[in-house]
Amino acid sequence: xxxxxxxxxxxxxxxxxxxxxxxxxxxxxxxxxxxxxxxxxxxxxxxxxxxxxxxxxxxxxxxxxxxxxxxxxxxxxxxxxxxxxxxxxxxxxxxxxxxxxxxxxxxxxxxxxxxxxxxxxxxxxxxxxxxxxxxxxxxxxxxxxxxxxxxxxxxxxxxxxxxxxxxxxxxxxxxxxxxxxxxxxxxxxxxxxxxxxxxxxxxxxxxxxxxxxxxxxxxxxxxxxxxxxxxxxxxxxxxxxxxxxxxxxxxxxxxxxxxxxxxxxxxxxxxxxxxxxxxxxxxxxxxxxxxxxxxxxxxxxxxxxxxxxxxxxxxxxxxxxxxxxxxxxxxxxxxxxxxxxxxxxxxxxxxxxxxxxxxxxxxxxxxxxxxxxxxxxxxxxxxxxxxxxxxxxxxxxxxxxxxxxxxxxxxxxxxxxxxxxxxxxxxxxxxxxxxxxxxxxxxxxxxxxxxxxxxxxxxxxxxxxxxxxxxxxxxxxxxxxxxxxxxxxxxxxxxxxxxxxxxxxxxxxxxxxxxxxxxxxxxxxxxxxxxxxxxxxxxxxxxxxxxxxxxxxxxxxxxxxxxxxxxxxxxxxxxxxxxxxxxxxxxxxxxxxxxxxxxxxxxxxxxxxxxxxxxxxxxxxxxxxxxxxxxxxxxxxxxxxxxxxxxxxxxxxxxxxxxx
Numbered sequence: 001x002x003x004x005x006x007x008x009x010x011x012x013x014x015x016x017x018x019x020x021x022x023x024x025x026x027x028x029x030x031x032x033x034x035x036x037x038x039x040x041x042x043x044x045x046x047x048x049x050x051x052x053x054x055x056x057x058x059x060x061x062x063x064x065x066x067x068x069x070x071x072x073x074x075x076x077x078x079x080x081x082x083x084x085x086x087x088x089x090x091x092x093x094x095x096x097x098x099x100x101x102x103x104x105x106x107x108x109x110x111x112x113x114x115x116x117x118x119x120x121x122x123x124x125x126x127x128x129x130x131x132x133x134x135x136x137x138x139x140x141x142x143x144x145x146x147x148x149x150x151x152x153x154x155x156x157x158x159x160x161x162x163x164x165x166x167x168x169x170x171x172x173x174x175x176x177x178x179x180x181x182x183x184x185x186x187x188x189x190x191x192x193x194x195x196x197x198x199x200x201x202x203x204x205x206x207x208x209x210x211x212x213x214x215x216x217x218x219x220x221x222x223x224x225x226x227x228x229x230x231x232x233x234x235x236x237x238x239x240x241x242x243x244x245x246x247x248x249x250x251x252x253x254x255x256x257x258x259x260x261x262x263x264x265x266x267x268x269x270x271x272x273x274x275x276x277x278x279x280x281x282x283x284x285x286x287x288x289x290x291x292x293x294x295x296x297x298x299x300x301x302x303x304x305x306x307x308x309x310x311x312x313x314x315x316x317x318x319x320x321x322x323x324x325x326x327x328x329x330x331x332x333x334x335x336x337x338x339x340x341x342x343x344x345x346x347x348x349x350x351x352x353x354x355x356x357x358x359x360x361x362x363x364x365x366x367x368x369x370x371x372x373x374x375x376x377x378x379x380x381x382x383x384x385x386x387x388x389x390x391x392x393x394x395x396x397x398x399x400x401x402x403x404x405x406x407x408x409x410x411x412x413x414x415x416x417x418x419x420x421x422x423x424x425x426x427x428x429x430x431x432x433x434x435x436x437x438x439x440x441x442x443x444x445x446x447x448x449x450x451x452x453x454x455x456x457x458x459x460x461x462x463x464x465x466x467x468x469x470x471x472x473x474x475x476x477x478x479x480x481x482x483x484x485x486x487x488x489x490x491x492x493x494x495x496x497x498x499x500x501x502x503x504x505x506x507x508x509x510x511x512x513x514x515x516x517x518x519x520x521x522x523x524x525x526x527x528x529x530x531x532x533x534x535x536x537x538x539x540x541x542x543x544x545x546x547x548x549x550x551x552x553x554x555x556x557x558x559x560x561x562x563x564x565x566x567x568x569x570x571x572x573x574x575x576x577x578x579x580x581x582x583x584x585x586x587x588x589x590x591x592x593x594x595x596x597x598x599x600x601x602x603x604x605x606x607x608x609x610x611x612x613x614x615x616x617x618x619x620x621x622x623x624x625x626x627x628x629x630x631x632x633x634x635x636x637x638x639x640x641x642x643x644x645x646x647x648x649x650x651x652x653x654x655x656x657x658x659x660x
Contacts, residue, residue: 140547291485
């Protein structure tokens, strides 16, 4: 009998179907060994020697593995093919050798990027070894984060508030959110105007043209909004005051002359299959999912054998995968919808982690309706499948028409677009609305039905959504596929940020923590520095650098800074919101709103002299749809905002969105 060990029961169940009776498949239930929670666990004076301890909660699991290992002829470690999985395999291997007294020669390492019968059986043929470079990269990150967290947190207790903690990468994300809030606070809205001419009567279809140039001056960009996958929408304007608009409108006549009509066909190519960050961004934009939820659902799909490994920054596909995807496109949609040539995408990340494929279905033609997927699993699988299939489909073809109309010294532009061939859009299901201009000839005279202006306002930069925050971190080289989701969930769990209408804003507590870190540890929460640390960890993963050297370079200046700050840093005051009420206990202080471990609460401004506290209920401005009582704003333990009834638990109505 042989023994195969994986991380999770679902993965064990899927793999056991492929291996038959020759293998017993057990799950380690994640990490079995880690740094101790009660102490630092790292000896900085002895080349960062790590004091790992076995997880006491895993005692039954470890006994089961030990008993099975002692009877097994061969043991295979088949954890996930990344740094975290490699580290789990290493620690399980250590346990087998040191506690179960299994000979090292009996233990092998199997690696596969998809849980299919072919991939699993092929991996069983070769007896691989644990990649110690990947283990060292994981160990280096773990120790680095432990040093920052365990050394900075006590300082936060002394200088901000007890019970706080700091994380290396999480603090950078918090800084981005805080800085964006400062930008929004400083932004001064200003008006701008756009002038339009409407045409269309009799035989002509109605269409609009916008003033684009007057007296030789061209319109300038006034705003920028990200749409998806790095694509943006821009707004333009020529006028900042109503006075300028009125002056231009006074000099415009109803008669126009068509200066030029240009038209061309253009192709819109499909985007690459999903990487981890792009999957999280799309799920956040489409359904409002958190990164943590997306990864949890993707993990289920991976362990069921339905998709390839979901923690990847690679956009490449294997030749077999491309061949299979093209076969499905040809069969389902026909030859005209198939790209003439197969597409292969190159990874843009400057230092992609491991040599994975992009996220794709393991069998693109599979009918998953009979696989017992829940609603979320089915939605995410459908999204992954369509994106992968679309990358091998024909480009969409559109015809763009641009008409220039002159009115004295003013030039108006009308733009039209028409779908000629939908191509890959048929697969993804993206909506495309034609805006077809009527037949217009150069030199033709036209009369406008109306001339007018529309007033707009410049907008402050938007708060980060989960999608835009992950996108920003990725572009700046901060974080890696496995870390994006924990970054956000951690700072939300610490009550440093909260979510309103899908956007992040810092709490007063988060602003205080960020103020302290930026003032005294600017290097640690510096974006280029953090990105460089990620690059250095990638160097460790590729065997080009020792993790102890990386930590030595970090620890010497960091430990020196810790001592300096502890002696000279002033305490940071956490801002409070005033309620206008006097404290009912001491009668001296004011009742203020503070941010605690579980969200906002009422307190006395004279704390700690006065210990008065009370529950804070945020009015929401609507009546409960069920009982008619006052609606209130509530928050989950992770800080996410939702709406509920003030009569809870008598009335249990709740919703994520405010009732209309």
